[in-house]
Structures are given as C-alpha cells and as structure tokens.
Amino acid sequence: MPQWLMIRPIFDDVTELTFDEAQDVLDYFKEKGVEYIDLGADEATREKVEDFLHSNPNIGVLHYDHGNESSWIGSNEQPVVDLENVHLLEKRECYANNCSSAKALGVEAWKIGAVYWGYKDVFVFTTDALEEFKQFVNNGIKRRVDGFSWKECLEKTKEVATLLIDQLIKAGKGLAASCLRWDVDILVCYNAESPETDCPLRKLAIKIFGEEKGWHLFRSHKEKGEIKKISGLERTAHNLSLFSWAKRIVFL
C-alpha cells in the first residue's frame, strides 16, 4: 500500500533539477522501505493526480516542480492541483517543493485539515550549490520518514540550513548562502505553525475567536491575492461582509 504520491514533471531546465531532487527523496523512501507512487515527467497530469488522490484518501503527496500562489504545476505546464480541486488535499500531509504555493493554496489546504510544508514566496538558488539546496529542500520529508513530528522536522531543517549557510560562506559562495537564508525565511509548515495574515480584521478575529474559528469566518481579498482580479462589485460585497463581521465583533 503506497504511503506517498510523488508528482515531478519535467519541461524546462529548472524542472530537470527539481526532478533530480525528487529522485533523492525516492531513493530515501526505498532505503527506508516506504512505498510510493511516482508520477514523473509526462505522467504528472491533472487527470492522473486527481484519480490517484481520489482513490487513495490516506496517502501524503509531494510536489517537486514550479508552483505559484494558488497552484502546483504539472506536465504540459498545466496546474495539477489548484483552488478548484484543493479539496483533494483534505487531511493529507502535503510537501510542496515549489514557489509560493504556501501563500494561498497552502492556507486553503490547511483550513481543511492538511499539513502543508511549502514556501510562501519565490524560491531562489544558484547552481554552484545544488547539493546544499537539495539537502535543504529534502530534509523535512526525510526527517518525517525518520519518525519526527512536523514541528521537529521544521526545526531540524532550519538547523541544517544554518549549517549549510556556514559551509557556503566558508566556501566563498556568499550569494548562494544569501539565497538559502531567503529560502529558510519563506519556508513554512502549516500545522507546526499557523499561517500569517495581513488582513487586520482577520488578525482581530483570530485574537478573539482563536486560530480555528478566526480563519474560517471570511476570506479576505488580500488572502485571495493574485488568484483572480476582483471586480468592483466583489470588493463592495467584501467590504460589506467585513463591516458586518466588525459589527458582530463590536456587539459581542
């Protein structure tokens, strides 16, 4: 019975590198006797990913490729998971080695009970330190396989990153070290920690109602981010909804 689904398409220079990083994880799975399904290269289509997740509700999922705030990219550069099928991530362990997806998709997945490991901004790296970046991006899932909690995985990965940064500085790879520092700053694990929000009303709601209720009261435009452009009518509706929630909070 597989425990993990690996999604790792290839369609450009960067995805060749992430494909190789994913192979390192699969080798570790093999070494530790962890069963997995590998949807690699052209097999990482939306249809196959959806089918597989539908029929395997209890497995974790890893994505190694490009991403954006609201989706994971698959073969043919098309999204395989996005806000339309985010329900497929419900209560799963998700390990997203891609750009920015923790910002919106990760938050939505977390709201439906998923553990979401990912990056909330653009991931950067340099080719003079590929081995160090590979160690960093794969550390979390490897420690998870070793039996650590997600919180411990996050702490250990940050510790490893500090050691790697020191090594890079000593090796005269200062810019690579700066990139890794940035990547550590944008790494999150929702479950070990809660998402952050820029919306003042959300902040207030979380303060009053706690994390769980506070995050489910409404969805702000800022959190929707660049998922879609907001029409004037939608903005008015949102403002009214904010006003209505503010009124309820004031009159509690």
Add this chain to the structure above:
Amino acid sequence: MSEKTIIKSIEKHINSQNNEWKFIYGKEVLTKQNFVKKLNKDKKFRAFVVNMVINLSVDILTRKGEE
C-alpha cells in the same frame, strides 16, 4: 554601506564564478551576464537581491556564539 557598494560587491562575486554559473529566480534562469544586466536594470530585482544579502549579514550579526 550604500546600495551601490553592495551591488558592486555582488557583481565582483558573480564575475568570479565560472561561466556555467546560473541564478534561478522562480521560473527564471539567469546566466552571469543576464544576472548582472537584470541587477542593473530591474529595480525590484535589485532590491530583492540587496535585501537578501543584507538579511544574511543581519543573520550572522545576530547569531549567538557557541558556548
């Protein structure tokens, strides 16, 4: 230290790399030449890179020493 000085140091660092060196910025793959060009032309990118370098310096500066 001014931004200009930081940029000069970054350029010096990049120029000492071999020709295979690349900077990956999300989907964008920048060669040495393209990186330097973007650093000088793209304000947002320049601010991003300078900020990364400053953050690393602050990180080193604020670390606790080994006991």
